[in-house]
Amino acid sequence: xxxxxxxxxxxxxxxxxxxxxxxxxxxxxxxxxxxxxxxxxxxxxxxxxxxxxxxxxxxxxxxxxxxxxxxxxxxxxxxxxxxxxxxxxxxxxxxxxxxxxxxxxxxxxxxxxxxxxxxxxxxxxxxxxxxxxxxxxxxxxxxxxxxxxxxxxxxxxxxxxxxxxxxxxxxxxxxxxxxxxxxxxxxxxxxxxxxxxxxxxxxxxxxxxxxxxxxxxxxxxxxxxxxxxxxx
Numbered sequence: 001x002x003x004x005x006x007x008x009x010x011x012x013x014x015x016x017x018x019x020x021x022x023x024x025x026x027x028x029x030x031x032x033x034x035x036x037x038x039x040x041x042x043x044x045x046x047x048x049x050x051x052x053x054x055x056x057x058x059x060x061x062x063x064x065x066x067x068x069x070x071x072x073x074x075x076x077x078x079x080x081x082x083x084x085x086x087x088x089x090x091x092x093x094x095x096x097x098x099x100x101x102x103x104x105x106x107x108x109x110x111x112x113x114x115x116x117x118x119x120x121x122x123x124x125x126x127x128x129x130x131x132x133x134x135x136x137x138x139x140x141x142x143x144x145x146x147x148x149x150x151x152x153x154x155x156x157x158x159x160x161x162x163x164x165x166x167x168x169x170x171x172x173x174x175x176x177x178x179x180x181x182x183x184x185x186x187x188x189x190x191x192x193x194x195x196x197x198x199x200x201x202x203x204x205x206x207x208x209x210x211x212x213x214x215x216x217x218x219x220x221x222x223x224x225x226x227x228x229x230x231x232x
Contacts, residue, residue: 108220157188
């Protein structure tokens with residue numbers, strides 16, 4: 001259950017990549033090129049690492065640029081791979097435009113919206129791709145703002161990114177709850193003064209070194225159960 005400080009948040013700030021979107025189809029994009037599909041988590045982790053590093057250094061580059069550079073570094077080192085790097089980069093990056101939401105997302109989002117929660121997104125990726133993702137799921141009308149880190153020019157989990165998001169929708173940090181599958185994102189939101197809801201999506205362990213989530217749920221559908229029950 002949410003703690004006293006965030007028992008009834010006005011705004012739910014959703015992360016997008018892996019929280020709302022299912023990245024699994026990107027594995028096929030690697031396989032199309034003759035590369036192992038299990039490169040996906042390694043590549044994605046590297047993208048986050050490099051984006052975080054730039055932010056820590058006081059610099060900024062957008063997700064697509066960092067992700068493309070990560071592929072340029074990763075693919076030539078794959079044993080036996082002889083494809084064209086730039087063609088491969090275009091093919092894999094194009095996959096983001098064709099992603100779908102997780103199956104639990106439509107029902108959970110509709111229930112949260114119907115219960116009166118204000119919903120926004122804040123992604124290290126692209127607001128334009130978020131719009132495409134939500135439009136495909138017929139969920140655009142449930143969200144009042146689609147935000148990304150191009151605004152603050154700082155990737156989450158920098159405090160500036162979360163504070164930018166709540167300022168854009170006119171609430172104080174303590175009136176907002178960040179929803180994310182990544183513990184580092186939940187921890188970052190909590191340190192910036194927001195609440196943090198961790199979606200487990202099959203994971204069992206939350207890092208002990210990170211701030212304890214305000215609430216935990218398996219997916220967006222269960223999150224709706226938790227937050228709506230807390231209002232009664």
